[in-house]
Amino acid sequence: xxxxxxxxxxxxxxRIRSKWFWVMALLGxxxxxxxxxxxxxxAGGGGLKRIAVVxxxxxxxxxxxxxxxxxxxxxxxxxxxxxxRVIDSLTAEVTAKRLDGFLIVTDAAVDSGKAEYRGASxxxxxxxxxxxxxxxxxVNAARLERAGVDPRVVARARMAVRLETHKVGGGTTAGDTxxxxxxxxxFMGFILYTSILIYGINVMSSVLEEKTTRIVEVLVSSIxxxxxxxxxxxxxxxxxxxxxxxxGVSARxxxxxxxxxxxxxxxxxxxxxxxxxxxxxxxxxxxxxFLGGFxxxxxxxxxxxxxxxxxxxxxQAQQPVMWLLVISFVSMFAMLNDPxxxxxxxLSLIPFSAPIAMPVRWAAGSLPVSEIWLSLAILVAAIGAxxxxxxxxYRVGILMTGKRPNLRxxxxxxxxx
Amino acid sequence: MTSPTPLLVLDQVTKxxxxxxxxxxxxxxxxxxxxxxxxxxxxxxxSTTIRMILDILAPDAGTVRLxxxxxxxxxxxxxxxxxxxxxxxxxxxxxxxxxxxLAEMKGVERRAARAKATDWLERLGLADWRLRRIDELSKxxxxxxxxxxxxxxxxxxxxxxxxFAGLDPVNLQVLKDTVLALAHRGATILFxxxxxxxxxKLCDALCIIARGRKLVEGALGDIKRRRGGQHLIIGFDxxxxxxxxxxxxxxxxxxxxxxxHYAELELVPxxxxxxxxxxxxxxxxxxxxxxxxxxxxxxxxIDLVGPDAARPGAGAGAEAAVGxxxxxxx
Numbered sequence: 001x002x003x004x005x006x007x008x009x010x011x012x013x014x015r016i017r018s019k020w021f022w023v024m025a026l027l028g029x030x031x032x033x034x035x036x037x038x039x040x041x042x043a044g045g046g047g048l049k050r051i052a053v054v055x056x057x058x059x060x061x062x063x064x065x066x067x068x069x070x071x072x073x074x075x076x077x078x079x080x081x082x083x084x085r086v087i088d089s090l091t092a093e094v095t096a097k098r099l100d101g102f103l104i105v106t107d108a109a110v111d112s113g114k115a116e117y118r119g120a121s122x123x124x125x126x127x128x129x130x131x132x133x134x135x136x137x138x139v140n141a142a143r144l145e146r147a148g149v150d151p152r153v154v155a156r157a158r159m160a161v162r163l164e165t166h167k168v169g170g171g172t173t174a175g176d177t178x179x180x181x182x183x184x185x186x187f188m189g190f191i192l193y194t195s196i197l198i199y200g201i202n203v204m205s206s207v208l209e210e211k212t213t214r215i216v217e218v219l220v221s222s223i224x225x226x227x228x229x230x231x232x233x234x235x236x237x238x239x240x241x242x243x244x245x246x247x248g249v250s251a252r253x254x255x256x257x258x259x260x261x262x263x264x265x266x267x268x269x270x271x272x273x274x275x276x277x278x279x280x281x282x283x284x285x286x287x288x289x290f291l292g293g294f295x296x297x298x299x300x301x302x303x304x305x306x307x308x309x310x311x312x313x314x315x316q317a318q319q320p321v322m323w324l325l326v327i328s329f330v331s332m333f334a335m336l337n338d339p340x341x342x343x344x345x346x347l348s349l350i351p352f353s354a355p356i357a358m359p360v361r362w363a364a365g366s367l368p369v370s371e372i373w374l375s376l377a378i379l380v381a382a383i384g385a386x387x388x389x390x391x392x393x394y395r396v397g398i399l400m401t402g403k404r405p406n407l408r409x410x411x412x413x414x415x416x417x
Numbered sequence: 418m419t420s421p422t423p424l425l426v427l428d429q430v431t432k433x434x435x436x437x438x439x440x441x442x443x444x445x446x447x448x449x450x451x452x453x454x455x456x457x458x459x460x461x462x463x464s465t466t467i468r469m470i471l472d473i474l475a476p477d478a479g480t481v482r483l484x485x486x487x488x489x490x491x492x493x494x495x496x497x498x499x500x501x502x503x504x505x506x507x508x509x510x511x512x513x514x515x516x517x518x519l520a521e522m523k524g525v526e527r528r529a530a531r532a533k534a535t536d537w538l539e540r541l542g543l544a545d546w547r548l549r550r551i552d553e554l555s556k557x558x559x560x561x562x563x564x565x566x567x568x569x570x571x572x573x574x575x576x577x578x579x580x581f582a583g584l585d586p587v588n589l590q591v592l593k594d595t596v597l598a599l600a601h602r603g604a605t606i607l608f609x610x611x612x613x614x615x616x617x618k619l620c621d622a623l624c625i626i627a628r629g630r631k632l633v634e635g636a637l638g639d640i641k642r643r644r645g646g647q648h649l650i651i652g653f654d655x656x657x658x659x660x661x662x663x664x665x666x667x668x669x670x671x672x673x674x675x676x677x678h679y680a681e682l683e684l685v686p687x688x689x690x691x692x693x694x695x696x697x698x699x700x701x702x703x704x705x706x707x708x709x710x711x712x713x714x715x716x717x718x719i720d721l722v723g724p725d726a727a728r729p730g731a732g733a734g735a736e737a738a739v740g741x742x743x744x745x746x747x
Contacts, residue, residue, distance in 0.1 A: 006521040014510060213505030218566070221471040222494040222522040399473065 011235025207305030293355025306397030652706030
């Protein structure tokens, strides 16, 4: 027991002594914040597009569109009457980057709903949305007026609806909006994915270091291989919890200063963060699945480290394990659309994807507590089974040198008593 | 060194790896207090044997008994020090921390380990380096750190796998002195090597193995006596005269190892060394040395292991073990 404790302490102390740990601990929240703010900044701030509206209409329609677009924060728009060479010269302007693009409107917009935008970049969904909305509004109004409807009625009819969405969970209506749930789910999924991956690989390199330096021989002459593995996983796990604690504190500080920090970027705090409410239950679910996922993947990564004899070999051998994790992460986006779908439920029960899938579903929408218990039970059973197999591979692998074993040899390692 | 119970007994220990038998029904015993050599050519199974003694590998058959009790090396790890053949330390750790950690693995309490480690670093001239990282140390210094880690917990039984390989002369001396000091305090030393000169100087008793099997075991003196007697060393001073013919005379000389200025002969049983001396002088050879001697360990080793030691897959080679029983140590 005292020896396991010594292994735990060594892993912990050596890791938090490294510069990397502190870089991650201190810059992690900044990094995660940027990850969320950057798209907003890019879409909003970088999105001021200078465009021209080529007006081929016989009514005031084109002028109205140009005027409305110019009033949006996304565009500076100038109306140009359509003419022989206008398109060619505007194309040249866009090519020369003096103009971001131009919109061509004709009477066909009102008749058949057709308009055309040509620009340097056509993949900006935000800008495209604004264009479509603005044109749609003006065209609808024109159509109604053409049909003889009083313009004041038209104006009143166009008053927008703001839909407020709230998550219903545990019989009560939470204050969370859909955006907050979404960002919380996304955030949790992202942190779970990166943390399990980073700390899993930490365990792997630790195993590999002891193997390649041959210290492991001295160690296993004093401590059972499984105890060594256990101490290692616990030590690295403790580091990760410590890391989360630091992140928790610094995220709080960062949040308190958000207005000052991001005010300069022309965004108000409310625009930057749709701050989700993190309940104790959510934190508990997050921690439970992080630990479960970490133990499961750490065992697999340890086995990978034990069967490799160099960094390069390990990088190759870790691919299958990494893919398991990547698949769970990528399917998060599908799950966010419909957290109750059969696909999402299945993923949250499979132990290899549950550590990411279940917390994401929990944050995105309500789910029966019984499902959590079932998925945790399966996860714990899987940790037991995977650790048993990984421990056996580890025990044989750490003393082996030479080429990496194939599947049949691995099977034999597992079978040897 | 009068202890009647051997400290270590191997009984019919066997280890097979995929495709070959690394250690084949090997039995030997190490008397308490002895400096014991486990000798053999490369690939003879020395390291595998040592790993089984230390519980790093489990034997497929046979038993290992340590300190007269059942339970392998791991059970007794606090009483055993081990220096593996391939050296290595945590490269990013500080010197003092590495030593303390390895001592903790041997069950030494943390604070005591720190004090002892500091003492040892002082003694081996590494005091100023104790807070440096291992990868800042030269190879020789790293070796010293590893000796310290091997002996810090004052083990009763020290196992050294190829301890002299790759050491610079200074560290070689440090290690020898340390080993001898430990032995003097009553520790038992088991070391493996394929370099016979070192073994001959250090060993009280030894076991020679090849291809996983025992060839000979016993006290060094006994083995020499059993295999010696008719061993002659001749040194020439300038002219060898007609010596070559005499050395080639198969009626008196069984084998010869002729270096030109120096030759080692094995005489045919019953041949008279004095007669050879007379014939050499008569042939005009000028002698600087004429010595009747027990054979060197190197000679015994080569005779036993034979040229086919280098030939993998050959039969059991050489003759069966001489003096199988654990020869009591004088």
